[in-house]
Amino acid sequence: MGRRYFQGKNPLFLTIGAGVLITLLVIFIITPILGLFFRISFEQFLASLSDPVVWNALVLSLVTASISTLVIILVGTPVAWVNARHHYPGREIVDTLIDLPLVLPPTVAGLALLLAFGRMGLIGSFFYDYGISIAFTTLAVIIAQIFVSIPFYIRQARASFEQLDTMYEHAAKSLGSPSVPTFFTIILPLVKAGLIGGAIMSFARALGEFGATIMFAGNFQGRTQTMPLAIYTAMQGDLTAAITLSVILIIISFLIIAFVKFKLRGYGER
Amino acid sequence: MGRRYFQGKNPLFLTIGAGVLITLLVIFIITPILGLFFRISFEQFLASLSDPVVWNALVLSLVTASISTLVIILVGTPVAWVNARHHYPGREIVDTLIDLPLVLPPTVAGLALLLAFGRMGLIGSFFYDYGISIAFTTLAVIIAQIFVSIPFYIRQARASFEQLDTMYEHAAKSLGSPSVPTFFTIILPLVKAGLIGGAIMSFARALGEFGATIMFAGNFQGRTQTMPLAIYTAMQGDLTAAITLSVILIIISFLIIAFVKFKLRGYGER
Amino acid sequence: TGNQAEPGKTELTVFAAASLTGALTDMAETYETSHPGIHVVLNFDGSQALRTQIEQGAYADVFLSANTKHLYALRDQGLMENSSIGLFAKNKLAVITPASNPGNITTLADLTRPGTRLVIGTKDVPVGDYARQILKKMGNDSTYGPSYNASVLANVISEETTVTGVVTKVQLGEADAGIVYESDITPENRDRFLVISIPDQYNVIAEYPAGIVGSSAHKDEAAGFLAYLKGEQGRAILAKYGFALP
């Protein structure tokens, strides 16, 4: 994993090919996004920025997506680790189940969550009897985000763990390190880059989550109205306002993701 | 990466803790999905299965998601490889840009695509002059799916490549293997598990794609009406019909993903 | 409606508001039987989304909107065939509760009861706008009293961006009541709700306009379809799906 080696010279056609491919991909992704930028005016952008409704939504989005990502990391890391390193009956079924939320159209995911955690739901009715309602609260926003984005993290984390050579764990063990410290001092640092990548995916997916949220948590300003919901709400009236909100979301996300990448590099890069 | 070592006995509390965590996660994911299953009747399920509209949508979904995944693999793999192993100015910016589609609420993504590739769009108008319209075609469905799901694959693939020790590439090189054969015979097999994981994520995300598709490709039965759009359309009249379609989508996806996992294991597992 | 374009048939592309899904699907079928040369291609989405698509150059022959706002906006941009525009359906609003009626709502007055979980549309979607108009009218009426409007709105737990959102939440019993179009109570789901009608003096009549899109290549066929829609058979189907007629 050392990096002191240089890559030699690639044949010209490879370098050009790769350059063209990357350029095309960047164009493919950036043109639509720029299209959004061109649609709005700077005044409108500033006006939106100072709109308390927008602020509410932005703060709510960032807070809920952060909490979701945190929960996903806390729950997903051990699950991914166990699935990567331990054999138990039904492991692959569990692993495939974890992927299912990816396939559900978000609205259906929200519907499913209602059926489970709503007040008439399989689990929710139980809570409701104790006076706790889950649906239509900020908690529901977080649950919806976790549901749709946890698979991304677990998939990525499991792949990173599986790719790690077991010899380091054995070395740590032979030096008297029980599983938990080994995990934190040896394994985590070695797969850091992969886990951060997974967390970024989950965070981004949670930030953009709309369908499951509005179905399960409803659209209530200040409580469950995240940025995507604010964008949809605005879209019903004024498309430009909706695009302005989208641009704000894009800029903020870009800054956050770039910052996280810059701050938390994998151990291989300095 | 050998597997002949056993993991020793973990302290009891870890085993129990992991077991509880996995069980909770499975319950969290499976209850909502079961909730969907409980809502439908077997007769309705059979009736939907034989409905040509459903078949159309299902086939269209599987075909478009497969094509999208293929394109994503073909484009994403070299891009991820270059970003993992080569330094070039702006690499991290490109990498962060590639993540942006994750953050966009899908409808906004669809709107952005329409603004770029629609008849009036930045790029689309150019094609339109040559008589090619992109939006509202099956091609648009594929473009929308690629746009929203390519980041998942590239993220995962890059992490896998970065985690791979460079010594194997050097060994291959010293044995006279140019970059391309080395990539296919040495590198790909060693990161196979990670890439397949990424492809599964992208495929699943493409299968579930709704918002960007309906905005950019429209909701034309047989041409652009994929399963999620059919579910949406059914939901206008009858929730149960929509849930039935969702259940079909879930079952098919589960089978496909499980099959792929079973068929294409990573090199570490036999 | 078959899927692929069949040779020799004229393809008529109809953009219709999502709330027309059931009625238009039915109608396309009967229309194709009586007009063998025509194949009706349907695109259902929210009226706002359809409008955006047309603005961005989507090809459509006919646009059926769930409200006048979006269709008139297109007209004002010169994207519609002005002479063809006309109303073809009306829709009234109603309060629905789940069949099990967990909130025990039997009259409109019950909506003020604290703790009632009410869902309506956001103020920018027509159904939400109309709901607010209705509540305001009722508040101005002495039968319900001036605080009616505010105390009902205080019970709102979610402002949906689509009517389907309202319907789904009520159907699942997650909301005690919702305000929707009468046409949302479709033949398939009728027995899942209790319906409380809103008296005409408070109700708002939503208007569904239709028109031929300016860039249509099949204006004659489009006109024919509009005539059918507004004619005897069209009206019958619309009525079956709960629409009022102009």
Add this chain to the structure above:
Amino acid sequence: MAVRRDLREYLLEAEFTVRQGEIMVLIGENGSGKSSLLHLIAGLLPPGAGHIRIGEQVLYDSMNGIHVPAEYREIGLVFQNHAVFPHLTVFENVAFGLRRRKVPEPEIRERVGELLARVSLENLSGVRGDQLSGGERQRTALARALVISPTLLLLDEPVSALDAAAQERMRSYLHTYVKTSNIPCIVVTHSFRDAASLGDQMGVMERGRIIQNGDLEEIRGNGSHFLHQFFCGCRKDSCHL
């Protein structure tokens, strides 16, 4: 000690005792199971029937269902491929075992410093594990295993990558270390030098079994043609060494 484990086509079976303060040299052809045996003793491979004891302490006993996990065995193991942690500095690699034992920081510094001096890595203490040369890695692995004051030392070809001068120094240090700390030690090696200068006792492995086990005098003297052949690869009478 008796252990039992399936190797590729044969069983790993061994029965031997190493006394406190004694070094057993383990030799055998490639693939005969030497490394596997060490891993098994260290608790990194699942054993079959038998028992493993250090002094009074039972590490494994299949009859009584005793199985001390590897992390509680207090065994110093040098892996054949070193397994130096690539993301930690040399210092942190060596300090790793002490940190896990919650040794106070000043003591860690002192003990690690002493061992780094022993293996001449003082200058590289801040260098990451993945930036070391082969010999530097082996030195780190040695220091890491010795610093924890283990109750049993398992060394898998521990000086094979060291330069010749360092090999000599390390052999004499290892000898002193084992004698003064009075622990048993098993050294796997292919080198006659190692065997001659370290071994009190010798075991010969073949196809997963210890086929000979005994005093080193046999070798130092000139009793065994077999051992000479093993180390020289030639018949004793035609040896050019």
Add this chain to the structure above:
Amino acid sequence: MAVRRDLREYLLEAEFTVRQGEIMVLIGENGSGKSSLLHLIAGLLPPGAGHIRIGEQVLYDSMNGIHVPAEYREIGLVFQNHAVFPHLTVFENVAFGLRRRKVPEPEIRERVGELLARVSLENLSGVRGDQLSGGERQRTALARALVISPTLLLLDEPVSALDAAAQERMRSYLHTYVKTSNIPCIVVTHSFRDAASLGDQMGVMERGRIIQNGDLEEIRGNGSHFLHQFFCGCRKDSCHL
């Protein structure tokens, strides 16, 4: 050949010639830059000023901007850590270089079979690289480097993990191989046995530089206290070997 490269705190600088059919033994302390030098010659490390030539063929020349990529240098390199491909069988590991050269299948089978017999791995030819013992890995790495009939052989401690008998066999095979194929060869080693039985010429590295370079008679005879000390780690007069 002269190469130049920055190492940690010092420059890698060397100037030497190895003639066809001759073996140069490269010795030096751990971290002196031996492996780096081999990697540099093989084209895996970016060189600085200087040039590298095999016979008539210029591999690198900083003055004339010539830089043949590693994959076209036709050099057989045995890595210090073997770098056996973990997902390929022993057979496929050895066949790898031939497949890249589009050698026909029957010839591949024949050549690989012959080399596997040479390194006594016939029985393991279907075993995956990640399931080999240390010595088996090194054998695989040797076979893999030799089978491609390279025009230059770079061996980084090529027999250190082999059992003693195999070491002896391998040394004599390497000697014959280099003489019959008439290619230059550089062997890095810490073992006197290797140096004595393989070397025609010797280079001594220190801190990235070749500080001595000359004929091996010096060593075979008894001229140099320095070399004796290097290999024995003890003064010649007090040597017990």
